[in-house]
Amino acid sequence: MLEVNHLKTQIETNEGIVKAVDGISFRVNAGETLGIVGESGSGKSVLAHSVMQLNPKPPTFYPEGEIIYKDRNLLTLSEKELRKIRGNEIAMIFQDPMSSLNPVFKVGAQLEEAILTHQKISKKEARKRAVELLQDVGIPDAAQRMQSYPHQFSGGMRQRVLIAIALAGNPKLLIADEPTTALDVTIQAQILDLLLGLQKKYGMAIILISHDLGVISQMADRVLVMYSGRVVEEGTVNDIFHRTAMPYTWSLLRSLPRIDGGHQRLIHIEGHPPNLLAPPKGCNFAPRCPFATETCLAVDPALSPRGEGHQAACVLTKEEFNEKKKEWEAVKMEGVR
Template sequence: MLEVKNLKTQIDTDAGIVHAVDGVSFTVEAGQTVAIVGESGSGKSVLAHSIMQLNPKPPAFYPEGEILFEGKNLLKLSEKELRKIRGNEIAMIFQDPMSSLNPVFKIGDQLVEAILTHQKMSRSKAKDRAIELLKDVGIPDAQARMHDYPHQFSGGMRQRVLIAIALACNPKLLIADEPTTALDVTIQAQILELMRDIQKKYGTAIIIITHDLGVVSQMADKVLVMYSGRIVENGSVNDIFYRSSMPYTWSLLRSLPRLDATAHERLINIEGQPPNLVSPPKGCNFHPRCPFATEKCLAVDPQLTVRGEDHWAACILSQQEFDEKKEQFRISEDKRGVPIHD
């Protein structure tokens, strides 16, 4: 359904050209859920906005690459052609529902507007469709709540309304950018369950962008790990969680809080800071923070290489070398009395 080929998204700033997305390639199949994970600043949201062509041009520009949606290169389409695809075939759920919903219009009016923009139907039928959508996303007393304003809904209910607006035209691809970040864990679980139910009902493909690996484990079929604008590992949930082949992915997993941790165990963080995307480091972008870095990492810019069936990682270490390094690191931490999380 979607094929991104060697996409580069650059942003012209006063400090220089920011290489926000740097040679990203991946595919999304019909009905599949693909999770994009990484630290803040890794390029996840810019990648999502690039697919939707929502990055302002200028300062954003695309020196290389293709974004093929059902064979059409979105980078080559006019704004008028893109408007037919946005909302109608590809929809997006943004992170903060309060800033995405217009506070001076009723929820029902905003839903009806989204439907009428893309669908040829009467206003009365659009209103019926809006009520049906609110019911689908679990809004109680949907007909009455059509007349309420965004501030009259809780955070979780506002997120449900955003999902309803995104589903207004039965899109083939739904992009969810941190859809549960501002919600408590109970509401988060409800929203994720809702997205799964919607996917089963409509057969929608989903790209979910998150830094929460717990969400990934529940939702994803395939995982893309991003670092400094690049995909550094790509594989199934089992590959990423149990057979990670890139030190950054392994470091992310080790930094997760654990329910079985004892009171004296500290949270293991990734040392250092993400690189400056105006002037990335030479060689491997992760080498200044990597516990396994060698002098070769300063000279070689690793590309994604096959580590298994549908599993790729960008690291100069072979899987055997990586496993040996992890074991040596584990022994070293054990001697220093550092809690072992692997």
């Protein structure tokens, strides 16, 4: 459905060029959920905005790459052509529903506007469709709530309204950028269940962006792990969570609390992500990696196979990585005793 090839997204600043997305390639298949995970500042949202061509130009530019959707490179399309794709073919849910909804217009008016923008129907039909969409996303008394303003909804209900607006054009691909970040855990679960149900009903593919590994493990079929503007590991959920092949992914998982973890200590990742104005030589993660060698400081590893459909960007082989993990665990457990 979507194919991104060697995409580079760069942002021109007063201090220099920020390589926010640095040579990323991936595919999204029809009906699947692709999870994208990584720390804040890893380039997840810039990547999502790049697919939709929502980054302001200038200062953003794309020196290399392709974003292929239905045999067309979105990077070569005019703004008029892109407007036919946004909403109708590819839609997006943003992080903060309160800042995404206009506070001075009723929810129904905003939803009707989205429907009329993407579908050639009458205002009466648009209103009927708006009520149906609000019902689909679980808004009770949908016809009455059409007259409400955004501030009269809770955070979870506002997020449901945003999902309804995203569905107004019957998109084939939905990009959800941290859709549950501002919500409490109970409402998060409801929104995630809602997305799964809507995906089955409408037959959509979903790109789900999150820094929450728990959300990704529940929702995704395949996962991209991003670090400093690059994909450092790609695989199925089982590959990423049970057959990790990259020290950064392993470090993220080590910092995730687990109910069945016993006396396992949570280990935070030392240091800070690199400055994307001047990234380090060699592996970008090497200055923070517990397994880094002299080779890591000199060689910039490309993604290489670790199994069928599983790739990782690390100079260590699978066997070397597993041995390093055992040695590290032994030292840490000795410290606990």
